[in-house]
Amino acid sequence: MWLINLVENLLSVTRIEEGRLNLHITEDLVDDVITEALHHVNRKSVEHHITVRYKEDYLLTKMDAKLMVQVIYKYCGQRH
Secondary structure, three states: OHHHHHHHHHHHHHHHHHOOOOOOOEEEEHHHHHHHHHHHHHHHOOOOOOOOOOOOOOOEEEEOHHHHHHHHHHHHHHHO
């Protein structure tokens, strides 16, 4: 499944460059999106500790959750 998402990410980059990316905006919990992304980061590297702090107990926002997971994963993956 993660490989499929990676290929979709590459296709998304192509669509962004061509100006034809379709976003799938939904209301999602920020914690769920971060947890999903960190789940993949932790599989690759267990020696790094990542702490996430929230000002709110539940933060619900409109976003394309799948793309945000990919952004967080790539950011964290480049940090170690």
